[in-house]
Amino acid sequence: SQQPSKKQWSLSDFDIGKPLGKGKFGRVYLAREIKYKYIVALKVIFKAQIEKYGLHHQLRREMEIQSTLRHPNVLRMYGWFHDDERIFLILEYAHGGELYQELCKLGHLSERQSATYIASLTQALAYCHEKHVIHRDIKPENLLLDHEGRVKIADFGWSVQSRSKRHTMCGTLDYLAPEMVEKKAHDYAVDNWTMGVLCYEFLYGVPPFEAKQQSDTFRRIMKVDLSFPSTPDVSAEAKDLISRLLVKDSSKRLSLEKIMEHPWIVKNADTMG
Numbered sequence: 001s002q003q004p005s006k007k008q009w010s011l012s013d014f015d016i017g018k019p020l021g022k023g024k025f026g027r028v029y030l031a032r033e034i035k036y037k038y039i040v041a042l043k044v045i046f047k048a049q050i051e052k053y054g055l056h057h058q059l060r061r062e063m064e065i066q067s068t069l070r071h072p073n074v075l076r077m078y079g080w081f082h083d084d085e086r087i088f089l090i091l092e093y094a095h096g097g098e099l100y101q102e103l104c105k106l107g108h109l110s111e112r113q114s115a116t117y118i119a120s121l122t123q124a125l126a127y128c129h130e131k132h133v134i135h136r137d138i139k140p141e142n143l144l145l146d147h148e149g150r151v152k153i154a155d156f157g158w159s160v161q162s163r164s165k166r167h168t169m170c171g172t173l174d175y176l177a178p179e180m181v182e183k184k185a186h187d188y189a190v191d192n193w194t195m196g197v198l199c200y201e202f203l204y205g206v207p208p209f210e211a212k213q214q215s216d217t218f219r220r221i222m223k224v225d226l227s228f229p230s231t232p233d234v235s236a237e238a239k240d241l242i243s244r245l246l247v248k249d250s251s252k253r254l255s256l257e258k259i260m261e262h263p264w265i266v267k268n269a270d271t272m273g
């Protein structure tokens, strides 16, 4: 049977709206597809920037991967097109905005909300690993919320300085697993480490190895210098899960499957869809 012809998109198919965020490689705009009045996020990437950083293959590979990924907790890429100087990514629009802004507003999240996000992200990562995609950059800046508050891994591809800038620019080091910090070959287990960092940050409002100097954060990660503040009061089960993820030996970290079976997740996560 004949493949339905891939729709050739162009800028004239869209009404461009307000800017949603800006990145190293360009900006993201709210946009509406004119014919079907479909709301999307349109990411504009300058070809000159891609050439300058030699990212042509990286972007092409990412587009191939993204167009096959279909999971309720991974932001969709519906398609892409280009003109002489720009590449346009047609992305799912997350109406709820950045999870990081919710975390900033609330200070820290409830155990139920945190467990629900961790369960969703674990399932999204298990799906990505099945598709041989690892190291989805899952720090809070890269997590968006849809209109129902469902979390979406919105891999920004490359650091997008969205409006809610992190108070410390070195925040990026906070999420690196020891093997990453040591620039060793990393495998799927880095994502399990990151889930531990995220779980801690959802519950306490700060990442576990935060420090004034990057070198101190580096040292704390390498030592797995993990301590739990006395407030907010967090359950022993939550601390148990975090302690089983923030383990230096990547082979000893709790697997994604085991995270879903952990008592704290089973008891607190709202895994209805």
Ligand SMILES: COc1ccc(C(=O)Nc2ccccc2)cc1NC(=O)CCSc1ncnc(N)c1Br
Binding pocket: 020, 021, 025, 028, 041, 043, 045, 055, 058, 059, 062, 066, 075, 076, 077, 089, 091, 092, 093, 094, 095, 096, 097, 098, 144, 154, 155, 156, 157, 158, 160, 162
């Ligand atoms: C599947 O999502 C992507 C897939 C790929 C890339 C990307 O740039 N790849 C890339 C760019 C250059 C070089 C190599 C890879 C980026 C994203 N995603 C984004 O940039 C998120 C845009 S912000 C936003 N989006 C929706 N709703 C909102 N409310 C907001 Br705020």
